[in-house]
């Protein structure tokens with residue numbers, strides 16, 4: 001972790017600037033706090049926080065975790081001096097305006113100028129909101145998502161009392177179009193969730209084909225682009241993902257998580273609707289919140305009540321520094337992560353010790369050590385995961401269908417449908433410079449763990 005003294009100095013200047021805006025207020029004495037005790041507790045907090053994986057470092061190449069950009073950290077902390085609440089203009093006037101501007105920039109990245117949208121707690125809440133709208137527009141109809149869609153779609157549907165079914169995936173972990181077509185023929189589907197970057201492998205559902213089916217069967221399409229949404233800006237996508245992102249503006253709703261690839265602290269998801277008239281579904285009366293103006297209060301178009309204005313300030317500042325445009329610095333950072341994933345994929349493919357799956361569509365690579373049986377492959381994956389961690393390289397594990405690994409010798413998988421594999425999300429731009437180092441540690445961990453032993457490791461996905 002680099003202590004950014006310069007940015008801390010800039011931060012203090014910004015706090016002074018913010019304070020100046022309130023200089024006309026009469027002085028008051030805040031209830032004092034015990035400074036010594038505060039410092040002690042802060043040190044204790046720092047000590048407790050040391051018990052974490054080094055998420056900010058390129059050798060953390062496991063789960064979908066990315067450090068916020070310094071501007072996001074600083075702008076968030078700056079906003080804490082005010083602690084605005086973006087529920088209503090009464091609670092966060094400036095930060096509500098910043099939210100509207102930042103969300104409009106995200107919508108414009110998807111080609112939408114006239115839309116409805118706002119920030120929320122994260123991808124789960126954003127998807128909940130999108131499916132809540134979908135359920136109201138198609139009451140009694142089913143929600144479909146692929147078997148590799150994020151697990152929360154099923155849970156959200158159950159919360160909303162909407163029936164959910166999953167559609168099988170093909171050998172590349174994308175929604176199987178033939179299976180979808182067959183399922184649609186029954187005529188009871190209201191909404192199809194297209195995942196634009198699955199959590200486990202980064203696979204992108206075949207949007208042009210799903211859109212062609214919409215022409216025939218008339219259903220809503222919601223894009224879960226929580227993780228993958230920003231990849232529409234990059235130049236180094238392969239054909240399927242490129243053609244999918246090229247059609248995203250034709251969908252009914254989109255979820256994207258600034259707290260994944262958008263360089264934001266946690267607590268920042270975003271939901272967008274192409275048709276702004278869905279805002280009428282949120283209509284409610286509140287006798288106590290909206291009294292300061294007739295202008296839109298964001299609480300009138302969001303399911304949550306209180307929401308952090310600091311998230312909006314951080315996102316606004318980040319997008320001012322790194323605009324969401326093709327060929328810009330933000331897009332180039334994403335391209336670097338994707339190039340890192342392609343480079344690691346090439347190395348694992350060229351090495352006899354590993355069994356590879358399909359190539360990365362975005363910046364996630366999955367691979368497994370070779371073994372005589374699925375249980376041996378799984379045990380070896382766990383052993384390498386542990387040996388790599390001992391050497392300072394943090395990967396992730398994932399239980400994936402054996403059908404994703406066409407190189408598995410026939411008969412090896414027996415009755416097993418899934419096996420434990422290694423997974424690496426190379427989402428930091430610095431990963432590109434670290435691929436060789438990551439590979440060296442991985443190779444040494446693989447050699448050191450030749451004798452399989454069961455090691456503990458979480459396959460939980462974020």
Ligand SMILES: Cc1ncc(COP(=O)(O)O)c(C=O)c1O
Pocket residue numbers: 064121122123124125127150152195197198199224225226227228257269461462
């Ligand atoms: C595709 C996808 N959708 C939804 C989610 C849930 O998002 P959150 O963790 O922000 O609630 C995730 C999380 O990884 C995801 O990858």
